[in-house]
Amino acid sequence: MSWRWFHQWGSPRWFYERAGRWQLVCGWLALILLMVGSLWGLGFAPVDYQQGNSYRIIYLHVPVAFLAQAMYAAMAVCAVVLFVWKMKLADVAMQAIAVTGLAFTVLSLVSGAVWGKPTWGTYWVWDARLTSMLILGFLYLGLIGLRAAIQDPDQAGKACGILVLVGVVNLPIIKYSVEWWNTLHQPASLKLTEKPTMPASMWMPLLVNILGYYIAAAYLVLGSMRAIVIGRERRASWVKELVGRA
């Protein structure tokens, strides 16, 4: 088996030249999916018989909450790749994901709090799901702070990689928090192994938005990675050539 597909990720130049095109495709695709999914969910999905229209927050809250966790898992994969193969691009990805992941975590916390007010009667409770998501936010913040505090990018990458791997323990805690502890938060509405707990007219737009937000996250991370690559490789001849030509 040829490992070329993997080894080419070792070249920042190879990545930079292609990522622009990938980003363009992801950007348009995300825009279309999010517009369709959000309009569908906000205007065409039926009203919930218990929660009324407030449940429509689900079409933003669930996708961004999924992503906040998935992006942390992606960072953990990058950390492993960084430590095992010393791939520079894995560290660039970790740096890019940290900022985007924090934004999604904040959005998930705020949208959850706003949804909580009409549903539970309060914006916030210190229960396991909400608190473990808040800790996820602090982990992202810690990573951004740690990187900013260490000047040497290689050292910063290693330190962040270790923190990412330690923080992975929080992911199963978030996932199972609604089963392990008493909580106001409802259990998962969509599961890979079971039938959804809502009708198709409600979960179909949710699926469109989940896909849309995943692709939007890819668009944002690729954009951030391209900027970081240019910054870090500014002394490389290919960057000088590229900028000289422009």
Added chain:
Amino acid sequence: MLEFQFESLMAFLAMAPHGAYVWPVYILGLLILGGLTWVNLRQHRQAIRLVKRQLEREETHES
């Protein structure tokens, strides 16, 4: 199959009685996605500008 769930556009915008909760969340989502796109573009432009300045310095140094 797909049926608009509101009587009018105004009813959709009011989304009674939860419009005050639903719309701000979506506006914040839009702001965050748009904001991150803007930050990335700015960071990219700044990085390129830095390299340009570096190239200019190198040129004046050589001549």
